[in-house]
Amino acid sequence: MFSSALHAKAFDYIYITASEGNASGGHTALRFDDETYHFQHYDGGIIRLIKDTSTDFDFQYRYLENRTFHQAALNLNDSDYEQLLNHFSLHFLLQKQQDDIRKEINLNIALLNNQTQHSQLNIKGAGLFSIKAVPRKTESLTNYQLQQQINQKYGADFLTQRIVQLKSEVNALHPEPWPKNSLQLSEVTFSPIPYSFASHYLDSISKILLLETIKNNYTLNPQHYFSPEPSLFILSQAEISQLKRFQLVLSHNLLTLINSQRPDWGNAAFSLYARIISLSLSIESGKFVFLDTFRDSSPVIDYTEVARYETKLLAQKNNALARIVQIKAALFTEQHIITEKTYGQLEMLSNYYYEREDNLQNKQGIRISGEQLLASKSISLPEMLLPKITDRQIAEGLARFEAYQQSIEQQLHALYGYDLFTRNCVTEITRTISHLPTNNQQIKELSQLTDKNIISFIPFGSFRNLSDDYTKQALPSFRHQQLAAMYREENSAIVFLREFNTLSATDYKFNDQDAAFLIFTDDNILMRPIFGSINLVAATIMGLYGSFSLAFDSGKALKDGTMGILMSLPELAFFNIRKGSYKHLSFPAN
């Protein structure tokens, strides 16, 4: 029935085993090679389609959350495979567009309410420069050369005239009604996002600030660049020559950008100009000077946690350094032309390395992720640059955008409201597939997966209902992979005694994502009720302690104990939900 066609391509239906907290029902996903699509329950009670790279998805679920995958491979011919992949890609973009419409409305409301501290109301890239610091000689020279090039290309008064022109444009802006088709959401139509008052306003301010930065020779913000110590970052003369050629290309790009018709060139030009200056500093010092490319909202762990995971963070730092050696060598091969992306990869990894190196040494918190290919530090919209529109325009605009907000929220709930039984991560996969016009029998069967029996809407049930004709395999969780390797290399009894409990297990450390437990129960089904009883006792003790310490820890111990009891109960009946999660693992080499 499911005989493979010639040139068949496989995609995978994945069931991810349960985990404590918000995933006790398990999870499901569809994998198309290096892209994985899945539905998640979001704040506000809606369910959304997510696209992750398959490596990121695996790292999150199999490694950090420590959950085993059960995977079934379905073979399709090229055309059906592409059709199904395009279908999911389109739905993902369609939903992202709807989320962006919502963000755009919120942005306009924030601007009209003068909420200068609102997270969206900022000028991206402007934070890379400082008006207070004194520019270095090299920076001034680079700026002078750039201004000369601008004068040659666009005329002597270009910067001044463009600033005046943009300011006049900004003063003429006011909120306008949106076209109706942008406000009518549909599950199948891509809604256009209007170029709204707030976006237009912020884009224009960004351009003005960038042109003023160049005109007034503002300096790079010293807080946002660094030069790592190791000799690896020292540049040879040949490498400096290549960086000079790269800098010339970037300067040419900047010249084009500042006269572009593209609406958002200000943000991009900030990143580009900052990179040009940082390259000048590298060339002058003979050593790499990198911009801080961590995004503004990068997650930070405090030093207590850094100290706890010091060994892992040190290993990550050393691995990064080893990879930087390879990336640098590839970047400077003779035939290679440095591009924004290849340079960005080196800068990004150097940020990852330096964040660990510097903060481990200085015993400070660490930004654990969030480095990007381009630097983009934001500043809040300065109060003096808030729009100067009349009270009436503000009131009318606000009333309109608040009505839009209400309408969009209602439509999103109507279209994508989460429901435990009828609209969850399983049913949404089958429902999305059912919208695809196809004659392919496998795709049709997959779209009917949730109709088969009473448990088919649960991830485990849906996977169980898949035909046995598909190739099925289990991909073990991080802990199971570690255990298998240990059992291969060490004495089994010692491994068991060391690894069965959370106190002596290698790698595992209690963390705030796990409720109290003593013994891992996902390895041994027969012993599960006995181990579960011990976990139940431990969680009960924790809960009792928590009831006494309520006033001191805001109820954290009580909550952990109660959750521990809840997670232990299924273990008494041979079921396992809790796996024990991991933090700050290094990304697997393979």
Next chain:
Amino acid sequence: MQIKPFLFPFIMIVSLAQGCSFSYSSKSSSDSSGSSSKSSGSSSSSTSSESSNDTEKYQQQIISYSSAYLSTADFDRLAFSRGVSEIASANGITNWEDDDATLIAIGRALKKSNITGSAYETYKDQIANSDAARMKLIQKGYEMKKD
């Protein structure tokens, strides 16, 4: 994966306690269609050079977005450009208007969306801002056999 039917009710009770995964990514605003990786610590960003595979992946992101956008009735160049900028920026590209890979991908998207004749010429002209070199690259993508 054999399981006895009498255990079904228990599985349901346990599973229904919380349902499917809640979004860990809802805590972060960084996820985007253009995002190539969450961290350079991940292997997906550890490539030592810009391979043709990287370029193809970037182009596929541009093609998917452009095709979806071009399927709408009204084409707004400014709004369309902002979407392309978001993907380009996440891939480390600042000046996408003069980036070969981006313009070729837009040409491929126009072809994939079956836009022909005067409609195609209008889109090409608008996206390229009437620049001959840019239009040539869009045309190159349009004439490619892929997609």
